[in-house]
Amino acid sequence: MEIKSMQFKANAAGSLANVVLQGNLKNAKGKFVTRRAEAIKDLDDFEGTRDAAEAIRNKVIDNMDLWLEAFERKALDTGAKVLWAKDGAEVCRLVTEIARSHGVTKVTKSKSMLSEEAGLNQALEAAGIQPVETDLGEYILQVDNNEPPSHIIAPAVHKSLDDVADLFHKVHGTPRKTEIPALTREAREVLRGHFLSAEMGLSGGNFLVAETGSVALVTNEGNGRMVTTMPKVHVVITGIEKVIPTLEDLSTLMRLLPRSATGQPISNYFSILTGVKKPEEHDGPEHLYFILVDSGRADVVGGDFHAMLRCIRCGACMNHCPVYQTIGGHAYGWVYPGPMGSVLTPLYAGMENSIDLPHAATLCNQCGIVCPVKIPLPDLLRKLREKQTERGLRPLTERIGLRLWAWVAQRPRLYALGASVGARYLKWLAGDTDRIRLLPTAPEWTLGRDFPAPQGKTFRELYAARRNATPPT
Amino acid sequence: MARIRVAMFVTCLVDLMRPRIGFAALKLLETAGCEVIVPKTQTCCGQPAWNSGDAPGAVALAKKTIAEFEGFEYVVVPSGSCGEHIRVEYPRLFVDEPEWRDRATALASRTYELTDFLVTVLKVDSVPGDYEGTVTYHDSCSGLRGLGIKQQPRALLAKVKGVSLKEMNGCEECCGFGGTFSIKFGEVSAAIAERKCDNILASGAQAVVGGDLGCLLNIEGKLRRMGDETTQVLHVAEVLAGRT
Numbered sequence: 001m002e003i004k005s006m007q008f009k010a011n012a013a014g015s016l017a018n019v020v021l022q023g024n025l026k027n028a029k030g031k032f033v034t035r036r037a038e039a040i041k042d043l044d045d046f047e048g049t050r051d052a053a054e055a056i057r058n059k060v061i062d063n064m065d066l067w068l069e070a071f072e073r074k075a076l077d078t079g080a081k082v083l084w085a086k087d088g089a090e091v092c093r094l095v096t097e098i099a100r101s102h103g104v105t106k107v108t109k110s111k112s113m114l115s116e117e118a119g120l121n122q123a124l125e126a127a128g129i130q131p132v133e134t135d136l137g138e139y140i141l142q143v144d145n146n147e148p149p150s151h152i153i154a155p156a157v158h159k160s161l162d163d164v165a166d167l168f169h170k171v172h173g174t175p176r177k178t179e180i181p182a183l184t185r186e187a188r189e190v191l192r193g194h195f196l197s198a199e200m201g202l203s204g205g206n207f208l209v210a211e212t213g214s215v216a217l218v219t220n221e222g223n224g225r226m227v228t229t230m231p232k233v234h235v236v237i238t239g240i241e242k243v244i245p246t247l248e249d250l251s252t253l254m255r256l257l258p259r260s261a262t263g264q265p266i267s268n269y270f271s272i273l274t275g276v277k278k279p280e281e282h283d284g285p286e287h288l289y290f291i292l293v294d295s296g297r298a299d300v301v302g303g304d305f306h307a308m309l310r311c312i313r314c315g316a317c318m319n320h321c322p323v324y325q326t327i328g329g330h331a332y333g334w335v336y337p338g339p340m341g342s343v344l345t346p347l348y349a350g351m352e353n354s355i356d357l358p359h360a361a362t363l364c365n366q367c368g369i370v371c372p373v374k375i376p377l378p379d380l381l382r383k384l385r386e387k388q389t390e391r392g393l394r395p396l397t398e399r400i401g402l403r404l405w406a407w408v409a410q411r412p413r414l415y416a417l418g419a420s421v422g423a424r425y426l427k428w429l430a431g432d433t434d435r436i437r438l439l440p441t442a443p444e445w446t447l448g449r450d451f452p453a454p455q456g457k458t459f460r461e462l463y464a465a466r467r468n469a470t471p472p473t
Numbered sequence: 474m475a476r477i478r479v480a481m482f483v484t485c486l487v488d489l490m491r492p493r494i495g496f497a498a499l500k501l502l503e504t505a506g507c508e509v510i511v512p513k514t515q516t517c518c519g520q521p522a523w524n525s526g527d528a529p530g531a532v533a534l535a536k537k538t539i540a541e542f543e544g545f546e547y548v549v550v551p552s553g554s555c556g557e558h559i560r561v562e563y564p565r566l567f568v569d570e571p572e573w574r575d576r577a578t579a580l581a582s583r584t585y586e587l588t589d590f591l592v593t594v595l596k597v598d599s600v601p602g603d604y605e606g607t608v609t610y611h612d613s614c615s616g617l618r619g620l621g622i623k624q625q626p627r628a629l630l631a632k633v634k635g636v637s638l639k640e641m642n643g644c645e646e647c648c649g650f651g652g653t654f655s656i657k658f659g660e661v662s663a664a665i666a667e668r669k670c671d672n673i674l675a676s677g678a679q680a681v682v683g684g685d686l687g688c689l690l691n692i693e694g695k696l697r698r699m700g701d702e703t704t705q706v707l708h709v710a711e712v713l714a715g716r717t
Contacts, residue, residue, distance in 0.1 A: 012661050322647040322665045323658075360658060362651025362665070363524060364614035385526030394526070406522050406530030410537055412514040419489050426490075435697055442656040448663025449694035452490070452706075459483050459492035463511055 001119050001148060005333035005345050005354035012360075015327040021158055025328050028157045032319035035263025036370070042265055043255060053256050054374045056249045057310035060241070064301060064309075067210050067243045068292065074213030078275025080288040087295050088118030094291050095120060095202070095235060096127045102233050102287065104129060104199040108191075110217070110224040111135040112204030113152055113313065114237045114293055116335045117348070120202075121146065131202075132194045134223035136187055140164055143171045150329030152336060153261050153315045158328050191223070201227035201285070205238035206313070207253065208290070211246040214274040215290070218257060218267045228273055234285035240292050241309040247272075253312060256372035260314040296348035304383050308343050310373040315340075317367035317377055323360055332357065339367040339377040346384055355393055358384035419458045427456040476508040477595075480545035482538070482584075484555045485517045486686040494686060497714035498551040498587050504714075505595045512541045520558035523566070524652055535566050539576050547594065548584040551710050553616020554652075554685050556586035561619055586616055588625040588684060588709060598632070602715035605635040608707075609678035611669070611692065612645045613685035626684055626709045633712060641676035643669070650691040666695035673704060680705035682712055 004011065015021055040046045060067050072082045085091045091114065099107060107124060109115065109131055121131045121142070133142040137156035141147040144167050149155030156164075161180065168186055169176035177183050203224060205215040215236050217224050228234050244250060250272075258264040277284035300309055318324040318338025329337030334354070336344045342357040358381045367377040388394050389402075408415050429436045430453030439446045479502055487495045495511075502509045519534030538559070542548045550556040560581045567574035591597045608630065616622035630636050649655070649665025669692060673681045681704060683689050693706035 009658065012658065016660055016664055322649060322668075323661060326649075326661055326664045326668075359654065360661075362614070362647050362649060362654050362662075364647035364651070365618040366614070366647065369618055382524055382526070385524070386528050387526075389526035389528075398525075402522060402525055402527045402530060406519070406527060406534060409516040409519075409534055412516055415516045419485075423489050435694070444656045444659030444662075445694070447659040449666060449691070449698045452690050452693045452697075454490040455492055457492065459488040459495040460513070462492045463495070 001116050001335055003334045003345070003349045003353050005349070005357055008331060008333055008354075008356035008360060011331035011333060012327045015331050020160055020163070021328055024158055024160050025325060028154070029319070029325045032263070036260060036316060036319070037263075039259040039263040039265060043259070049252065049255055050372055050374055052252050053312075053372055054310065056244060056252060057312070057373050059245065060243055061301065061306065061309040064240060064243070067245065068240055071208050071210040071213060071243050074210060075275075075290055076213070078213045078288075080213065080275060080290055082290045082292065085291050085293045085295070087293075088120075091115070091118040091237060091291055091293055091295075092120055092123035095237070096123060096129065098233065098235055098289055099124070099127070099129050099200055102199060104233065106130045106132065106194065106198040107200045107202050108132050108134050108194055108198040108223075108227045108231065109138070110201070110203040110219065110227040111138050111155070112202065112237050113335055114204060114239055114295070115202065116149065117295055118237075118293070120237075132191070132198065134191050134194065134227055135219075136184060136221055136223075139187055139191065140167065143167065148330065149335075150337065151315060151318065152313055158330065195226045195230055198231050200233040200235065201229075201231040202235045202237065203228050205236045205242055205290075206257070207250055208238065208243040208292075209245075209247055209250055209272070210243055212272075212274055214272050216250055216254075217269070217271040217273065218254070219271075220262070220264075220268040222269065224269055225271060228271065229283050229285070232285055233287045233289070234273075235289045235291060237291045237293060239297055240294055241297050241311075257312055257314050260316040260370065260372040300347055304387075305343065305347055305380055307375050308340075308347065308380060310375055311340055311344075312373055313340075314372055316370040316372065320366045320370045322362060322364060322366070332360075339381065343377060343380045343384065351384070351388060351391065352393060355388065358382075358388065416458070416460055420461060423454045423456055423458050426451075426454045430454075476506055477547065478510065478545055479507040479547045479549050479590075480510050480512055480542050482515060482518065482542065482548055482550045482555065482559070483511065484550060484552045484686070486690070487551060490690065491686055491708065494551055494708040494710050497708070497710035498549070500714040501587070501591060501600065501710060502549060504601050505591065505597050507595070510545065515541055518555045518558050520555060520562070521652055523558065523562060528566075532566050535563050535577065536573060539563070539573070539580050542584075543576060543580050546583065547590065548580065549587055549590045550584065551587045551708065552685050553586050553613045553620055553622050554687060556584060556589075557615040557619035559584045586620055586622055586625075586684065588629055589620065589622055591713075592625040592628055597629070600629055600632050600713045602711075602713045603634040604680075604712050604715075606679040607637045607639045607677070608680045608682045608712065609639050609641045609673060609676040610644060610709075611641075611648060611673070611681055611683040611688060613683055613688045614647050616684050617645055622684060626682070629713050630682070630709070636712065639676050639678050641672040641678070643672050648688045648691050650687045652687065655691060662691070663695060663698075666691050667699065670695045670699055670701070674701060678704070680707050680712075682707050682709050684709050
């Protein structure tokens with residue numbers, strides 16, 4: 001997917017000015033946050049379960065090569081083929097080759113964020129193969145001129161009912177409908193033909209179970225089952241970090257994933273798919289391929305951002321992020337928005353292509369608190385800021401300003417003088433009012449709010465004066 | 474009983490913007506029987522450098538602060554944000570310098586946010602302030618999620634004559650300040666602040682009270698820009714101490 005993260009600030013301004021989007025975001029925020037808060041109350045020991053989930057994910061990412069080999073052996077035993085992709089281009093090449101080798105002209109897709117990373121739909125279209133998104137949200141976006149998703153589990157969350165009503169009326173050429181059931185029915189009618197005619201189904205994978213060689217899929221629509229069982233070929237595309245050891249581990253993680261994501265105790269559909277159709281079975285694919293993708297993940301192993309590989313893609317961090325809640329996902333400019341995206345985008349798409357993202361957070365740690373696998377997201381964002389500084393990626397004025405400020409702060413007399421002058425300057429700007437309407441030294445502050453006036457003298461000045469007036473007893 | 478010797482870390486923002494918060498903290502500690510020292514050479518704890526990716530600057534300022542404050546029995550900070558930086562982050566700054574890490578850890582264990590110190594260490598049973606009216610409390614992020622400051626300020630406010638606390642919706646949500654975030658992404662920051670201010674106004678409280686001046690400047694600036702001229706924005710120390 002094309003990366004537009006360098007335009008973060010302009011994107012964010014656009015989001016703030018978009019009245020419809022602001023309404024949609026407000027609506028979505030309430031639902032995600034409230035439902036999750038209710039759902040975790042069901043668990044006897046939420047914090048203990050988080051600890052267990054963290055330990056499971058650490059066990060895997062600390063020895064990822066071994067667990068991947070274990071998964072591969074089991075998957076091969078079940079009749080699947082396991083392919084490895086270094087990057088998005090390899091994903092596109094492998095999927096295209098598989099499709100061609102089976103004479104495929106149409107592919108139905110269940111949601112896969114990795115196919116977004118790889119830009120797979122465009123590659124398939126270029127190869128003359130029709131990709132059809134069947135997740136309702138992804139379908140809406142595909143028919144809206146391939147708009148990118150704005151959320152990892154609710155890709156069209158930025159759209160309102162009215163938006164979708166207009167869109168379906170336009171692209172389906174049907175009378176405009178305003179009821180949700182009527183709109184979903186219309187999408188199902190369109191998709192039904194694709195389900196029946198596609199020769200290949202393509203899905204992501206929430207977890208790969210090493211013990212059984214299975215892929216676990218967590219979905220809320222029936223589309224995932226149609227995509228993975230109806231066509232004769234099923235291709236799973238997922239990141240190499242998604243492997244977990246056992247089905248028991250899967251059950252632990254599943255106590256947290258749907259609750260953290262949508263506030264559901266369990267998703268509407270939960271599938272564990274193992275191997276190809278056996279001779280005595282009626283359903284299932286004849287050919288099953290796993291494409292396990294690196295795309296930057298292996299480079300993260302063992303480094304400063306290792307903990308990020310624990311991520312199980314629930315989206316709780318973005319749902320609870322004050323910045324995401326305010327500007328939505330598109331502003332982040334790539335596949336993954338919110339705090340997770342502000343870490344993943346620099347790691348997978350290049351630090352130099354996403355200068356603003358690690359700074360686009362207040363470090364409030366709401367994300368760290370809700371993360372089901374306890375990823376210290378604010379620490380990782382801060383570490384990325386440090387890396388940017390080390391690599392000279394921040395603007396020169398900012399770097400000089402920071403160094404100068406730290407230099408002065410190590411010299412108490414100079415610092416005290418600076419603070420005295422500063423306090424008087426700010427007081428002068430406020431005049432005889434209690435506020436500054438335009439702050440020349442930090443104009444961003446006063447774009448949307450005033451800057452309160454200081455008292456005029458510093459604490460250290462007033463304290464010294466007080467001490468002089470009343471000698472210590 | 475010997476008086477407890479407490480060093481006060483004033484913080485950059487209180488020094489520059491609101492000295493009266495520093496004096497309020499001083500009064501609270503002295504009223505509770507402490508001997509309070511304000512080391513003259515103190516400047517900044519280094520948190521802005523650390524959060525902006527300037528690790529060498531952050532380490533240098535941490536060393537300076539440790540050297541200035543490690544001789545005291547306790548260090549008290551009228552800010553959850555600076556308090557969290559010293560208490561939680563300082564020991565993590567010195568990965569390759571075990572001697573400094575030990576000194577940082579020792580200082581961290583004796584450093585307290587003001588309301589935490591009054592409640593947890595001093596166990597005060599009264600405060601000098603009085604305030605007639607309803608207040609709502611904004612839980613600042615570093616204090617709440619970094620240091621577990623939640624009940625302490627509320628317990629203390631309950632001891633202030635005349636105060637009644639009315640909780641707002643989303644009191645634990647970020648106000649959008651975020652240090653340098655507020656001047657890097659001013660429009661986003663102000664939009665987050667607007668949600669906070671809507672909640673404050675909806676609570677109907679006469680004053681919003683908090684423990685971090687950064688949040689309070691952000692909230693006051695947004696309230697005034699929104700046209701609210703009446704809601705008071707006060708540091709918890711000001712309410713607890715009354716007139717200084």
